[in-house]
Amino acid sequence: MxxxxxxxxxxxxxxxxxxxxxxxxxxxxxxxxxxxxxxxxxxxxxxxxxxxxxxxxxxxxxxxxxxxxxxxxxxxxxxxxxxxxxxxxxxxxxxxxxxxxxxxxxxxxxxxxxxxxxxxxxxxxxxxxxxxxxxxxxxxxxxxxxLGSEPLEANYTARALARDLAHGRAPIKNALLDQRRVAGVGNIYASEALHRARLDPTRACDTLDEMDMRRLHRGLRAVLSEALREAGTTLRDYRTVNGSSGKYQDRLRVYDREGERCPRCGTTIRRVLQAGRSSFFCPGCQI
DNA sequence: AAGTCCACCTGTAAGC
DNA sequence: TGCTTACAGGTGGACT
CATH class of the missing domain: 3.20.190.10 (MutM-like, N-terminal)
Known part of the structure; x- marks a missing residue:
């Protein structure tokens, strides 16, 4: 979930x-x-x-x-x-x-x-x-x-995200999923945050510069807080305690949208496997 | 030692 | 219709 x-x-x-x-x-x-x-x-x-x-x-x-x-x-x-x-x-x-x-x-x-x-x-x-x-x-x-940082805490800065993610040659997508670095990010919002930040999910952490980290910080916090406002994303099983679906699935920009057009640049969205898990991204605007 | 693979489960959808 | 295979929002232990 x-x-x-x-x-x-x-x-x-x-x-x-x-x-x-x-x-x-x-x-x-x-x-x-x-x-x-x-x-x-x-x-x-x-x-x-x-x-x-x-x-x-x-x-x-x-x-x-x-x-x-x-x-x-x-x-x-x-x-x-x-x-x-x-x-x-x-x-x-x-x-x-x-x-x-x-x-x-x-x-x-x-x-x-x-x-x-x-x-x-x-x-x-x-x-x-x-x-x-x-x-x-x-x-x-x-x-x-x-556990790593809470990404929605008010005092969580771009500098702190950069510190959490900077070290290592792991792909940035995998690093975002590592709960010891940042806590609470999973497969959906990792893809969504990287799309917002215009970052290729396969980029190694240690190739990201300060501007990359700033865009990722903004993108990650935006996608998490918007999804929270919509009570989450229901693709199959997830339900709130009163049994209703989340509403954020309609607003996903790349996740589970392989073959569709990128809402930002129109390029066809692709899916790749990273560490055995699907990543969705736009090869046109995520570099 | 950081990074990756795989098992843990059941259900569903797609392909043949 | 049925069978087989791949995959699903996560995690932790076993590998390399």
Whole structure:
């Protein structure tokens, strides 16, 4: 799924439903979504009774912060939806969320969480690539340090982007996907940002000059913030928490548009494979 | 040691 | 109609 705009959209929907509520019960229906291979029963009992203090995002990670309870320290529930994870919240009139699952065609519900207000949070994931990891606050902080910059932070400058991306001979497209450099950029918005910046995705990082980095900074932040405003891009699986599609797919300029005309110069858009993943670009104006 | 490949899964679409 | 293949928004561990 989901890159920064999609994950942030999910966070904004989930936060008001979850914050301040306690977890009454947890049911793990597909154990392989526990990313550390944890025992489902142990995972469920570690969450039982915990109050959710906040729901945050870092890169493509959703972070459900759990308050301390008795002898249990505060903890962080890390969630990655990867390609096909989806959330929904059922009202207290639909215990277990069966009606909601039916309506949203959630055919692969992997986990469900009952809250103390009677609502049920469903997590559905066809491919089960996504999942959950329960961490101590310190363990999360250690993982968090491995992640790169947040590209939409107000103080994230072109100079900082240049520092994050400059070193190495990797193609710029691959570097943008590296979560240790910049966090939250995925395959769609990497292609879109490079098109806006007029940069060939195969260019090596160390060939980009200051002007290139300035255009990339502007292009990346523009595409991410516009996509966030449109609640993300739905090409197949991604849905917001209320089940609707994102709206940015209509505004993509190159991604998934192989063979179409570049909206800037009219040249036919091409697709190439980089590190096993499709990059879309315009050979006419991206150099 | 940075950069690339591949497995992890299921579903869908295209080609024959 | 069916079968096979390629590919899909991500990530991390195993390679070179």
């Amino acid at each position: 989901p890159e920064l705009p999609e994950v942030e959209t999910i966070r904004r929907d989930l936060a008001p439903a979850l914050e301040g509520k306690a977890i009454a019960s947890v049911r793990i229906r597909k154990p392989d979504i526990l990313m550390d291979g944890d025992c489902p029963r142990q995972f469920a009992s570690s969450l039982h009774g915990r109050r959710i203090s906040s729901v945050e995002r870092r890169g493509k990670n959703l972070l459900i912060h759990l308050a301390s309870l008795g002898r249990m320290q505060a903890a962080v529930l890390q969630v990655q939806v990867r390609m096909t994870g989806r959330f929904a919240v059922a009202p207290d009139s639909d215990p277990g969320g069966r009606l909601l699952a039916e309506r949203l065609k959630f055919r692969h519900v992997a986990a469900q969480f009952e809250l103390d207000d009677g609502r049920t949070v469903l997590y559905d994931d066809v491919r089960r690539l996504g999942g959950f990891r329960l961490l101590t606050t310190e363990a999360w902080q250690a993982k968090e340090r491995e």
